[in-house]
Amino acid sequence: MKFFIDTANLDEIREAYNLGVLDGVTTNPSLMAKEGISGESNVRAHYKEICNIVDDKVSAEVISTDFEGMIKEGKELAKIDDKIVVKIPMIKDGVKAIKYFHSEGIRTNCTLVFSAGQAILAAKAGASYLSPFIGRLDDISYDGLQLIEQIVHIYQTYGFETEVLAASVRHSMHLIKCAEIGADVVTCPLKVITGLLKHPLTDSGLAQFLADHAKAAGK
Ligand code: E4P
Numbered sequence: 167m168k169f170f171i172d173t174a175n176l177d178e179i180r181e182a183y184n185l186g187v188l189d190g191v192t193t194n195p196s197l198m199a200k201e202g203i204s205g206e207s208n209v210r211a212h213y214k215e216i217c218n219i220v221d222d223k224v225s226a227e228v229i230s231t232d233f234e235g236m237i238k239e240g241k242e243l244a245k246i247d248d249k250i251v252v253k254i255p256m257i258k259d260g261v262k263a264i265k266y267f268h269s270e271g272i273r274t275n276c277t278l279v280f281s282a283g284q285a286i287l288a289a290k291a292g293a294s295y296l297s298p299f300i301g302r303l304d305d306i307s308y309d310g311l312q313l314i315e316q317i318v319h320i321y322q323t324y325g326f327e328t329e330v331l332a333a334s335v336r337h338s339m340h341l342i343k344c345a346e347i348g349a350d351v352v353t354c355p356l357k358v359i360t361g362l363l364k365h366p367l368t369d370s371g372l373a374q375f376l377a378d379h380a381k382a383a384g385k
Pocket of ligand 1: 172192193194277297299301302333334335353
């Protein structure tokens with residue numbers, strides 16, 4: 167299972183990378199805006215900085231929503247670095263763009279996926295990654311994890327090569343459940359990854375070991 171961090175914040179990306187468990191980064195226009203990054207050249211420079219931190223797989227999202235625009239923008243994004251994965255929304259022209267990039271050997275991440283039907287379309291078009299948004303489904307009383315389970319089953323049945331990238335992951339239990347279900351990748355904020363570390367018995371056990379060691383040493 168791969169871990170991607172879902173942020174455009176360079177410090178958080180560095181922290182997750184230095185933990186030694188990071189496989190990639192996802193960003194979106196909202197996350198870039200949150201870091202105050204705007205303007206074409208600043209956006210590209212920021213993607214390059216992210217690529218300089220991690221080993222591979224940096225999702226950079228197109229803003230265009232028409233086929234020609236997505237192709238032009240996606241090609242420019244892919245030129246920034248070999249680590250770039252072009253992120254394309256699940257719309258009709260997006261499916262065509264995914265097909266095009268697949269034929270050109272450019273990796274894509276199909277985003278804003280909320281149904282199994284959309285997942286089938288993206289896989290048939292040749293998406294490298296598929297991003298179903300768990301948290302946003304949960305927010306409106308749909309079961310996000312059930313969708314991941316359904317897509318994993320369909321992809322395994324037909325041997326689709328598209329990797330299921332569970333997105334909009336809000337807490338550590340989402341991540342653990344995705345691991346149980348067989349999602350290939352999760353993308354989440356740093357706190358979801360560091361949340362996996364936490365257990366009160368680890369904290370109290372370590373405190374006891376250190377206290378016993380100090381006592382035995384006569385401290
Ligand atoms: C990742 O690719 C998505 O853009 C992201 O996970 C969305 O998460 P959110 O629903 O918390 O904004």
